[in-house]
Amino acid sequence: MKTLSNPSVKKSVISVIGFISLFTLYHLPEFFQNYYQEPLIWLLESSMLLFVIVAYFIGKSKFKNGFRTYGLFAFGKYWSNLAKGILIGICITILANMVPVWMHWNKISWHWDWQQILLFTIGTFFPSLAEDILTRGYVMTYWPRKWNVNYLILFSAGVYVLNHIFKLNKPDVLLYLFVLGLLLMWVFVATRSLWLTLGIHWGSNIAYQFFANIVSFETIKDTGLENYVLAACYVLGFMLVFILFKGGFFTLAVKNDD
DSSP, rough: HHHHHHHHHHHHHHHHHHHHHHHHHHHHHHHHHHHHTTHHHHHHHHHHHHHHHHHHOOOOOOSSSSGGGGTOOOOOHHHHHHHHHHHHHHHHHHHHHHHHTTTTTTTEEEEOHHHHHHHHHHHTTTHHHHIIIIIIHHHHHOOOSSOOOOHHHHHHHHHHHHTTTTTTOOOHHHHHHHHHHHHHHHHHHSSSHHHHHHHHHHHHHHHHHHHHEEEEEEEOOSSSSHHHHHHHHHHHHHHHHHHHHHOOOOOOOOTTTO
């Protein structure tokens, strides 16, 4: 009991309990999807919305605006980071899917369905936001300030990989998830807000759904290298974002922004 009365230990225990609670809420629809072997989109979307609401109230323990806790503040000032991130995420995913076509591994065809594209755009928002809050915003909030920020980026990327609990048996998937996790957390640390990170993540998910549901691929040569290509494209994307960052292309947040 004396140990728990220590403020630092108490804070650590509370942060772990909060993370486990959010982690459980985030993955609840996945367990039902795997059990029933059905998409259960309504359950996924409602659970992600509930996650965001719960995260907001958890965040209110630190700021009046609970979302500020996770790096989401002053949207009117930083909306351009979100827009630029969406474009970057879409472009990276397009490149990753087109390289196998250019290499003559796949043959591509598609049918335009604007209604579906709109649904993908809306439907991927809350899952993207929820995962960014869980694996980046929450981790950043409770990371000890005296610890090296580079370890924070590595740790967050590891948490992001482990968050894909039903894909941990696929090394190629783990590779691109880790690279993407590094990119998204580095962007968060560099810009000091979550808007650019959310944009890249959301844009990638929009494009992923487009290629998964609108586009049809016919395999010409089965190489099994598609996910390694995706990882390489995220590395290129990381390099592009770094160059743009150094060139002042993104707006950096300041502490007193509301």
